[in-house]
Amino acid sequence: MQAIQATFDDLGTRLADVTFVVVDLESTGGSPAQCGITEIGAVKVRAGVVLGEFQTLVNPAEPIPAFISVLTGITDAMVAEAPRIESAFPAFLEFAAGSVLVAHNAGFDISFLKAAAVRTGTPWPDFDVLDTLTLARHLVTRDEAPNHKLSSLARVFASGTTPDHRALHDARATVDVLHGLIERVGSLGVHTLEELASYTSRVSPAQRRKRFLADSLPHAPGVYLFKDADSRVLYVGTSRDIRSRVRTYFTASEQRSRMADMVRLAHAVTPVVCQTPLEAQVRELRLIDEHKPRFNRRSKNARRHLWVKLTNERFPRLSIVRQVREDRAHYIGPFRSRMQAQAAIDAVHEIVPLRQCTQRITGKETACALAELGRCGSPCTGSQSHDDYAHVVADCAALFAGDARSGGDRLRARLDELAAQERFEDAARIRDRFLHLVRGAARSQRLAPVTRAREVVAARRGDAGGWEIVCIRHGRLAGTVVSPRGADPMVHVRLLQVTAEVVPPPAPGSAAALVEETELLLRWLEAPGVRIVELDGSWTCPVGGAGALRHELEPAVAAAHEVVGFDRDAGLEASRGRGRDRHRRAG
Known part of the structure; x- marks a missing residue:
C-alpha cells in the first residue's frame, strides 16, 4: 500500500x-x-x-x-x-x-x-x-x-x-x-x-474529538448532512468547500450554541458533491424539505406558504388560502406568515372599497359599520349593483395582475391626506401594510414567467474560466454543468438539455418545485453576468407592476425602522419617491 x-x-x-x-x-x-x-x-x-x-x-x-x-x-x-x-x-x-x-x-x-x-x-x-x-x-x-x-x-x-x-x-x-x-x-x-488560535473552553473535548468526521470529506462545493447513530439527518448545510466548512463545527469558529448539541449527537457526515454553488443551494433546500432536520431552522416549512386570493364569485372578496387553484381567481404571494398576508389585505381595503364580510350576498342584508363609514359600497343591501361593484373588483385585480400605478396613486393620496391631518403614525402603518401587499404582488409577478417557461437555459462565466450552465424547467432546476475553459460551451448546453431531468408541466394548482427553489433560481438568473442561452416560453415583467411600487416603498420603510425617532414628514416624503420598473421580453 x-x-x-x-x-x-x-x-x-x-x-x-x-x-x-x-x-x-x-x-x-x-x-x-x-x-x-x-x-x-x-x-x-x-x-x-x-x-x-x-x-x-x-x-x-x-x-x-x-x-x-x-x-x-x-x-x-x-x-x-x-x-x-x-x-x-x-x-x-x-x-x-x-x-x-x-x-x-x-x-x-x-x-x-x-x-x-x-x-x-x-x-x-x-x-x-x-x-x-x-x-x-x-x-x-x-x-x-x-x-x-x-x-x-x-x-x-x-x-x-x-x-x-x-x-x-x-x-x-x-x-x-x-x-x-x-x-x-x-x-x-x-x-x-x-x-x-481558535481554542475556547466553550468547545468541549468531546466536540473536538469528533474532528475525524471531516477527515474523509472532499475539498469540493456541495452539501453535507450530519447524521446520528440511527442515520437520521440532524442538520443539512452547504459550502464551497465541504471539508473546510465541516471542520469548523469542531472549533470556536462555530458560535451557535445549538450546533454543540448537534455535534454531540452526530456520528457521521455525508457529503453530496455538486457541480456549482447554485446546485448545492438547491439540493440543500430539497434535502431540508425531505428530512426536516431538527437542527435546521431555515426552509423547514417551505411548503407552508399562504396566498391572498381575490375570489371568483358574484361579489368577490379577499381571503387567505394555502393553495393556488385553477379557478380563474386572482392570487398574490406566497406570504411567509399569516400576519404578512393579513397586512396585505388590510392595505387593499385602505384604497379599494371591497366588501369585507364573508357571507353569501343576497341583496337583502343589513348594512354594516363599514358601509356607514363609506369604506364599502354595501352590495349586501342592494345599494351597489353588480356592475358598479365589478369596477371596484377590477381595480384590485389590476393591482394583483400587473398594474400597480392606480394603486400607487391612491396610496400617495391617502398618505398625503393623513399627513395633512398630522396622523403620521396612521400613515406609517398604512405604508408598512402596503409594502407587504406589493411584496406579495411583485413576488407572484416575478415568479410567474419562470414557472410557466417549459425550459430556460442560462450561463455565466465561472470563477476559474469556462461557463456555469443551468437548465430550468417549470421553475425547477433540471440540471447544471460546467464547461471547461476554452471549450465550446454550446456542446455542453446540448448535452445538458438531453440529460437534464424531465419536468412535466405541473397540474393546475400545483408547482414543479418549492417556491424557495424557484426564487433562488430567479435570483441567479437576474444576477449580473448571466446570459439567457435558450428560452422555451416568454419572459415578461409588467411595466407598471408591483415591483416599481415596491422599489419606491422599500427605502422609506427601511429608513423609518432604522432611525430612532425618525422624522415622520421626511419618511412620508421619501415614500412618495418615484421608483422605476423594468420591462423585459423574450420569446
Missing part, C-alpha cells in the same frame, strides 16, 4: 513547527495615536527552545510622564541616546519575520506596532497573532489565580522571570506562560496552530 502524505490544510500546522515571537512594549501612555513606544522586547522560540532575543530602548520624541517612569523605571535620560522608532521598528520586523506574534493583552502591543508602521510608512506584515490573556481566561480558573494579569500567571506557571514592566523581562515571562498554556491545551487534544 502506498503511503499518502496528508496536506498541511488537512493536518494544520503542528505547534512544534511554529516559530513564535513573544513581544512586549513599554510606552508613554495608553493611546497609540497620541503616545510613543519607549522599549521593545521580544523572544523568539520554537518547540520550547529559545532561538534569539531582541531588546531596544526607543526615543519617543516626547517627555515620559513621571508616573510612567515610576512604573517602568525608564526615564528621559535613558532614552535620550536611544534610536527613534524609524530605526527600531524595521529592526524588530526583521527579527520577527515569518513568525507568529504572541503578547499578553495583544490588542495593546499590536495596536502600538501598527501605529508605528503607519508613522514610519512601513507596510504592516500579515502576522498571525496569539493572545495569552485570551487563552488564559479559558484555561486558568479563579481557584488558581485571582486574576489573569501577567504577574499572576507567571506565578501559576512558575516562570523563571518575574514581570517588572520592562519589555524583555515581561516577554520572557510571557514565554513561560505560553508554554504552560500550550501544555494544558495539548492534553485537551489541541496540537496545531489553527486549533490553538
Whole structure:
C-alpha cells in the first residue's frame, strides 16, 4: 500500500513547527495615536527552545510622564541616546519575520506596532497573532489565580522571570506562560496552530474529538448532512468547500450554541458533491424539505406558504388560502406568515372599497359599520349593483395582475391626506401594510414567467474560466454543468438539455418545485453576468407592476425602522419617491 502524505490544510500546522515571537512594549501612555513606544522586547522560540532575543530602548520624541517612569523605571535620560522608532521598528520586523506574534493583552502591543508602521510608512506584515490573556481566561480558573494579569500567571506557571514592566523581562515571562498554556491545551487534544488560535473552553473535548468526521470529506462545493447513530439527518448545510466548512463545527469558529448539541449527537457526515454553488443551494433546500432536520431552522416549512386570493364569485372578496387553484381567481404571494398576508389585505381595503364580510350576498342584508363609514359600497343591501361593484373588483385585480400605478396613486393620496391631518403614525402603518401587499404582488409577478417557461437555459462565466450552465424547467432546476475553459460551451448546453431531468408541466394548482427553489433560481438568473442561452416560453415583467411600487416603498420603510425617532414628514416624503420598473421580453 502506498503511503499518502496528508496536506498541511488537512493536518494544520503542528505547534512544534511554529516559530513564535513573544513581544512586549513599554510606552508613554495608553493611546497609540497620541503616545510613543519607549522599549521593545521580544523572544523568539520554537518547540520550547529559545532561538534569539531582541531588546531596544526607543526615543519617543516626547517627555515620559513621571508616573510612567515610576512604573517602568525608564526615564528621559535613558532614552535620550536611544534610536527613534524609524530605526527600531524595521529592526524588530526583521527579527520577527515569518513568525507568529504572541503578547499578553495583544490588542495593546499590536495596536502600538501598527501605529508605528503607519508613522514610519512601513507596510504592516500579515502576522498571525496569539493572545495569552485570551487563552488564559479559558484555561486558568479563579481557584488558581485571582486574576489573569501577567504577574499572576507567571506565578501559576512558575516562570523563571518575574514581570517588572520592562519589555524583555515581561516577554520572557510571557514565554513561560505560553508554554504552560500550550501544555494544558495539548492534553485537551489541541496540537496545531489553527486549533490553538481558535481554542475556547466553550468547545468541549468531546466536540473536538469528533474532528475525524471531516477527515474523509472532499475539498469540493456541495452539501453535507450530519447524521446520528440511527442515520437520521440532524442538520443539512452547504459550502464551497465541504471539508473546510465541516471542520469548523469542531472549533470556536462555530458560535451557535445549538450546533454543540448537534455535534454531540452526530456520528457521521455525508457529503453530496455538486457541480456549482447554485446546485448545492438547491439540493440543500430539497434535502431540508425531505428530512426536516431538527437542527435546521431555515426552509423547514417551505411548503407552508399562504396566498391572498381575490375570489371568483358574484361579489368577490379577499381571503387567505394555502393553495393556488385553477379557478380563474386572482392570487398574490406566497406570504411567509399569516400576519404578512393579513397586512396585505388590510392595505387593499385602505384604497379599494371591497366588501369585507364573508357571507353569501343576497341583496337583502343589513348594512354594516363599514358601509356607514363609506369604506364599502354595501352590495349586501342592494345599494351597489353588480356592475358598479365589478369596477371596484377590477381595480384590485389590476393591482394583483400587473398594474400597480392606480394603486400607487391612491396610496400617495391617502398618505398625503393623513399627513395633512398630522396622523403620521396612521400613515406609517398604512405604508408598512402596503409594502407587504406589493411584496406579495411583485413576488407572484416575478415568479410567474419562470414557472410557466417549459425550459430556460442560462450561463455565466465561472470563477476559474469556462461557463456555469443551468437548465430550468417549470421553475425547477433540471440540471447544471460546467464547461471547461476554452471549450465550446454550446456542446455542453446540448448535452445538458438531453440529460437534464424531465419536468412535466405541473397540474393546475400545483408547482414543479418549492417556491424557495424557484426564487433562488430567479435570483441567479437576474444576477449580473448571466446570459439567457435558450428560452422555451416568454419572459415578461409588467411595466407598471408591483415591483416599481415596491422599489419606491422599500427605502422609506427601511429608513423609518432604522432611525430612532425618525422624522415622520421626511419618511412620508421619501415614500412618495418615484421608483422605476423594468420591462423585459423574450420569446
